[in-house]
Amino acid sequence: MKSYNVAVAGVTGAVGQEMLKILEERNFPVKQLKPLASQRSVGKIVTFRGEKIPVEILSTESFQGMDFALFSAGASISKEFAPLAGQEGCIVIDNSSAFRQDPDVPLIIPEVNPGAIVDFRKKNIIANPNCTTIVTIVPLKPLHDYGRIKRVVASSYQAASGAGAKAMQELEDQVKEYAFGREMVAGVFPYQIAFNLIPQVDVFLDNFYSKEEMKMVWETRKIMGEPDLQITATCVRVPVLRAHSVSVNIETEKKITRDKAIELLSAFPGVTVQDDPANRVYPMPWLVSGKDNCYVGRIREDISCPNGLTLWSVGDQIRKGAALNAIQIAELLIEKKLV
């Protein structure tokens, strides 16, 4: 079986670390692993398949001879290095927002729009969607295929992990400070996140939506291939460690009953239906942490709208929302013999 040289840029972050774990778990055919990070991480060592590998500084030379580069080091690093890597024939799978709206860059969730991947050769870059978008769209795809979604109203409950490893640490630290009766200090988040909710994820735009909220709009349209799909979202940070939850209300052209929705969702790859409310079965972030699928529950016909349907989707932000989806994109390229 063919194997590949894989660079991971941003390897010391929460998503980078999870990428190594997932490459191992899924027996991704790695020939050589090249862990890359910024100057700050010089001297760090990562362990991959039992082997200790020193972290290298990300540079213009880093991608020579690499087949894949998984980027998770922020949009500015991606903008600087991803095109270079691509020009050298290395396929970049980029977890940042840098190229998601680029018409020459496919934006892929393998379960949702695998066909769109064939266009990757223009820049040798494939973009990994925003984590909240992934957790929202995976369950919407089979519903859209059946009943055609006209409008989506979403409210998110986003874990600290979406802001990185330091943000998760900040939540843990604040909780400990509280337990020990000390003052809770905020640094990564603009305000205390323990026992609190922050209705801001990313910066605000001219229309008073946050960029995170508009990413859900822009990316959903691109991934679904529906430029006119109507979407509104409110994105909120909650004191949860690593799984994102979304309360989603949709209106469809064709009525979708609860039973039909359960049937469609149960048959869809990447979705686990957990929906038996009378027995207190519904998805919760604490239990979905570390899981691969999007967990969907609270499925019900909307009493306020003839063709409305409401559901609750929870997905591990670091796995399906980031690292896992990126590696599934690489697997898809291999499966389709595009690499």
Added chain:
Amino acid sequence: MKSYNVAVAGVTGAVGQEMLKILEERNFPVKQLKPLASQRSVGKIVTFRGEKIPVEILSTESFQGMDFALFSAGASISKEFAPLAGQEGCIVIDNSSAFRQDPDVPLIIPEVNPGAIVDFRKKNIIANPNCTTIVTIVPLKPLHDYGRIKRVVASSYQAASGAGAKAMQELEDQVKEYAFGREMVAGVFPYQIAFNLIPQVDVFLDNFYSKEEMKMVWETRKIMGEPDLQITATCVRVPVLRAHSVSVNIETEKKITRDKAIELLSAFPGVTVQDDPANRVYPMPWLVSGKDNCYVGRIREDISCPNGLTLWSVGDQIRKGAALNAIQIAELLIEKKLV
């Protein structure tokens, strides 16, 4: 000035305790205070205006000579004792769900539907709405009066306090257990609430909505006097101590711009607008705890719907969501010279 004999049933609970505090803070004209609770609380003492008063067992005799009885001891206690108290001429303000749908019982938010209070004489009972309903409706009222709301889609982020003092303690205990590296134990909530979200508040009904979600539907229609208003809600418990937050999306008959909404909300009693997102000004439960008003922010025109508007409302569940609203109802009766 006339003063009144006030009984507080359920005085040892989170809401009962807050009622005493608010009666003091607002200089409510209390002649005699009678603290009432169940057998379990015998021997407990409450402090009111510096005076120590022993808690009495709630009984059929408790309401003789009382002018007001503030009930916050659960629906079954209210069903048993509120009608008795009412028959003896004592005006019951009931914080439970027992009488909210009774056509002979007004359901009142003083800022929203003060006029409806005049019907209270049929049973001498006035119902206090559900806490999440209050936090949602207070800001909707001026928007409805201006633009006529057709549909509401709400997702709640409900604090532990909504399940009582023991539930708040459970969240604090779990956080401490986590900080000390011990197992987190659930008791009041069906699952761990620290670092988690539970998409269940109250029991589930045949339409797969929870009772809490349907309370928002039923109570909003009754309070607004709009039996055909279309509402859907998803209610979620979050690891926050005592303020509820709601992400609310509305469609109106007449377009409401962001500026108009801010103007209407700023002028409405009981609402504080906190909306300057570029400067990170928006309501958060940690800072709204202990406050009287509903704090409203993230106000914006919905990009998915021509006459849509989206906002984020946060209110202290124990105060405006329960104890304060009950006492404001009593004040309204006095103000209108109905007592």
